[in-house]
Amino acid sequence: MSGQGIGQILVYAVVLTALAYPLGLWMAHVYTARRLPLGLLERGFLRLVGGDREQSWKGYGTTVLVFSAVFFGLLYLIQRVQGHLFLNPDHLGGVPAHISLNTAASFVTNTNWQFYGGEYTMSYLTQMAGLAVQNFVSAAVGMAVLAAVVRGISRRSRSEIGNFWVDLYRSCVYILLPLAAILAVILISQGVVQTFHGHATATTLEGAQQTIARGPAASQIAIKQLGTNGGGFYNSNSAVPFENPNGLTNFLELIAILLIPAGQVFMFGKMVLARRHAWMVYIAMFAIFAIGVGAALPSEQHGSQVLRSSGVNIAQGQGQSGGNMADKEVRFGIANTALWATATTDASNGSVNGGHDAFTAAGGAVPLVNIFLGEVVFGGVGSGLYGMFFYILIAVFVAGLMVGRTPEWLGKKIEAREIKYAALGALFVPTMALALTALSVVTKGGLASIYNPGAHGFTEALYAYTSQSNNNGSAFAGYGALNFSADFGAIAMFFGRFVPLLAALAIGGSLAAKKTVPSSAGTFRTDGGTFVVLLVGVIALTAGLMIFPALTLGPIVEGLTH
Amino acid sequence: MLRALKASVFAVVLLTAVFGFAYPAVMTGFAQVAFRHQADGSLIKIDGKIVGSKLAAQAFTKPQYFHPRPSATAPAYNAGATTFANLGPTNPDLAKDVEASARAILRLEGPYNPGLTIGDVPVDAVTTSASGIDPDISPANAALQSRRVSSVRHLPLATVQTLIEQNTDSRFIGFFGEPGVNVLKLNIALDREQGR
Numbered sequence: 001m002s003g004q005g006i007g008q009i010l011v012y013a014v015v016l017t018a019l020a021y022p023l024g025l026w027m028a029h030v031y032t033a034r035r036l037p038l039g040l041l042e043r044g045f046l047r048l049v050g051g052d053r054e055q056s057w058k059g060y061g062t063t064v065l066v067f068s069a070v071f072f073g074l075l076y077l078i079q080r081v082q083g084h085l086f087l088n089p090d091h092l093g094g095v096p097a098h099i100s101l102n103t104a105a106s107f108v109t110n111t112n113w114q115f116y117g118g119e120y121t122m123s124y125l126t127q128m129a130g131l132a133v134q135n136f137v138s139a140a141v142g143m144a145v146l147a148a149v150v151r152g153i154s155r156r157s158r159s160e161i162g163n164f165w166v167d168l169y170r171s172c173v174y175i176l177l178p179l180a181a182i183l184a185v186i187l188i189s190q191g192v193v194q195t196f197h198g199h200a201t202a203t204t205l206e207g208a209q210q211t212i213a214r215g216p217a218a219s220q221i222a223i224k225q226l227g228t229n230g231g232g233f234y235n236s237n238s239a240v241p242f243e244n245p246n247g248l249t250n251f252l253e254l255i256a257i258l259l260i261p262a263g264q265v266f267m268f269g270k271m272v273l274a275r276r277h278a279w280m281v282y283i284a285m286f287a288i289f290a291i292g293v294g295a296a297l298p299s300e301q302h303g304s305q306v307l308r309s310s311g312v313n314i315a316q317g318q319g320q321s322g323g324n325m326a327d328k329e330v331r332f333g334i335a336n337t338a339l340w341a342t343a344t345t346d347a348s349n350g351s352v353n354g355g356h357d358a359f360t361a362a363g364g365a366v367p368l369v370n371i372f373l374g375e376v377v378f379g380g381v382g383s384g385l386y387g388m389f390f391y392i393l394i395a396v397f398v399a400g401l402m403v404g405r406t407p408e409w410l411g412k413k414i415e416a417r418e419i420k421y422a423a424l425g426a427l428f429v430p431t432m433a434l435a436l437t438a439l440s441v442v443t444k445g446g447l448a449s450i451y452n453p454g455a456h457g458f459t460e461a462l463y464a465y466t467s468q469s470n471n472n473g474s475a476f477a478g479y480g481a482l483n484f485s486a487d488f489g490a491i492a493m494f495f496g497r498f499v500p501l502l503a504a505l506a507i508g509g510s511l512a513a514k515k516t517v518p519s520s521a522g523t524f525r526t527d528g529g530t531f532v533v534l535l536v537g538v539i540a541l542t543a544g545l546m547i548f549p550a551l552t553l554g555p556i557v558e559g560l561t562h
Numbered sequence: 563m564l565r566a567l568k569a570s571v572f573a574v575v576l577l578t579a580v581f582g583f584a585y586p587a588v589m590t591g592f593a594q595v596a597f598r599h600q601a602d603g604s605l606i607k608i609d610g611k612i613v614g615s616k617l618a619a620q621a622f623t624k625p626q627y628f629h630p631r632p633s634a635t636a637p638a639y640n641a642g643a644t645t646f647a648n649l650g651p652t653n654p655d656l657a658k659d660v661e662a663s664a665r666a667i668l669r670l671e672g673p674y675n676p677g678l679t680i681g682d683v684p685v686d687a688v689t690t691s692a693s694g695i696d697p698d699i700s701p702a703n704a705a706l707q708s709r710r711v712s713s714v715r716h717l718p719l720a721t722v723q724t725l726i727e728q729n730t731d732s733r734f735i736g737f738f739g740e741p742g743v744n745v746l747k748l749n750i751a752l753d754r755e756q757g758r
Contacts (some may be wrong), residue, residue, distance in 0.1 A: 212618055247738035251739075327648070329691055355647070498683065
């Protein structure tokens with residue numbers, strides 16, 4: 001580990017916080033203001049979709065489900081028939097049924113798991129009008145749901161939590177679109193491709209022919225990072241120079257991965273008038289983030305077993321970053337790849353700038369555990385913070401049990417109903433991930449997807465179902481795209497998205513209906529250091545303990561193998 | 563339910579029109595006007611013919627050229643189908659690949675670097691890149707190859723070293739990322755130096 005590498009990570013943390021704070025205040029304004037600039041367009045949109053009447057949590061949830069289902073159908077269809085449609089300069093055929101199913105589920109659920117290689121599977125039309133649209137919309141759905149839940153928390157004795165269409169529209173137009181346009185322009189200036197021309201063919205200096213895939217990538221990559229989507233235009237995702245050409249783009253894309261989720265913590269603080277509490281949540285998130293980087297970076301720098309015993313020079317310094325350079329890029333080196341792997345899995349982003357399958361045992365375990373915790377460390381746009389609410393509720397519940405009082409949170413009594421939903425939201429997804437992993441390693445169809453031998457192969461399967469269940473999308477990419485894995489993956493992504501989403505809406509609706517109670521001397525304070533420790537502890541003890549047995553079969557065995 | 567369905571269909575059409583067509587079209591229009599070279603793939607042309615891209619490694623096997631890092635794409639350095647190698651850190655195949663690459667490098671560079679041992683081979687020279695088309699090699703890797711290139715080309719080592727420096731992309735504002743030597747640009751500069 002060099003001072004340079006650590007310095008880059010520290011600067012990253014500072015810049016992220018400095019940008020996220022004002023963005024959070026802006027987002028709070030966006031979701032609470034009666035009128036915003038260009039209101040005429042908004043009113044036009046709302047007239048088209050039937051008005052802006054406020055909805056109960058059930059009405060809100062139903063609209064989310066129907067809306068997502070319609071988009072799912074469209075996305076599946078576009079992939080299947082892309083061969084007969086326009087914007088297909090490289091004449092790619094239709095995408096196979098199982099892959100289309102998996103991919104449609106993947107993008108509608110904000111997962112962006114890729115069982116395909118973008119540049120040689122998806123036509124420009126599919127990339128733009130199918131996948132990139134979902135990068136906006138699935139992100140906006142998560143943001144809208146979070147806004148509704150937070151609104152519910154802030155209300156008293158009400159049955160409505162907002163209107164889905166208003167929240168969706170505002171997320172897209174006042175947050176995602178301007179940020180994406182700015183980022184896309186910078187990326188283009190640095191060398192990220194943005195063209196409707198098909199591939200280029202070069203005659204190399206030694207006289208061979210080289211195909212260079214291109215396309216409208218920058219516009220898609222900007223939103224894939226901002227919306228915690230992560231699906232690459234190219235197969236090797238953000239490791240490909242045409243997606244991420246240099247140190248500047250890498251830094252900006254890294255900021256974009258966590259920007260909105262980090263900002264949402266401050267948005268929450270402002271909307272519920274509990275800024276100190278929001279800061280405590282932010283600090284808890286940051287603590288877990290730092291632990292992740294602190295574990296992944298030295299392990300990758302130390303190098304893999306194979307590389308260390310090979311005798312080649314893996315020492316850092318004297319013109320190289322050294323370490324485990326397998327499936328990593330020179331321009332990023334170890335520090336920026338380890339940082340990226342941590343950030344992209346703290347969020348539900350899942351884009352990668354290096355191959356996770358080739359990471360060392362500990363280096364690969366960090367992203368895996370991050371995802372398994374439910375991506376609540378900043379997390380997915382919207383889904384990260386509402387996922388964190390489950391843990392917060394469990395934390396105040398545990399604190400309430402300790403002192404023998406009815407737990408309270410932000411002036412609301414937390415009762416059996418909320419705790420049931422919180423437990424469902426926190427435990428359903430990890431349980432499903434483990435169950436599907438188990439299924440996949442005891443069936444022929446599941447085992448066929450495993451690429452690497454030994455304990456690492458088990459980790460591939462565990463990572464695949466953990467990533468898809470939690471809507472992350474990063475992969476130990478050796479794990480093969482077969483019908484079994486594509487279908488069960490689609491199921492994992494679907495339930496992994498909508499079960500917690502509905503549980504969060506239910507909590508929002510339930511809290512909106514409650515009266516506030518004045519806090520007293522006996523109320524557990526959620527705006528101090530004790531709360532931070534309790535929250536981190538609860539996360540470690542629930543999801544952390546759930547994955548531990550599986551870790552012993554995968555990364556821990558591998559780490560002990562030489 | 564039916565209301566939501568009707569509203570959803572309207573919304574899907576509208577959102578697809580805006581984010582699926584208008585947004586990328588405007589971005590592409592802007593890119594093609596303001597940053598055409600970058601937007602089209604940072605292609606390098608010599609005498610009007612495309613010889614490659616600054617951002618994609620291409621195969622080099624001749625001894626007068628610097629060689630890029632190993633690639634897992636099929637065929638190697640396929641910028642139309644990028645991929646990782648996906649070999650785990652304990653995979654015996656990884657050990658075999660690394661050993662084979664290291665041996666090939668010792669055979670190639672040994673005659674120009676007396677006393678060269680495997681401990682002198684930088685790790686990026688024996689590992690696949692993530693994209694399969696990493697355009698850079700580490701400065702250490704370039705230094706290892708410089709004696710061969712200088713000797714085969716009958717160029718002073720100092721000249722080769724100067725060209726390496728000129729084609730090294732340093733960190734952004736000296737801070738973000740890691741320095742890398744762009745192999746294609748360096749090889750073109752070498753050819754140009756000798757008037758080829």
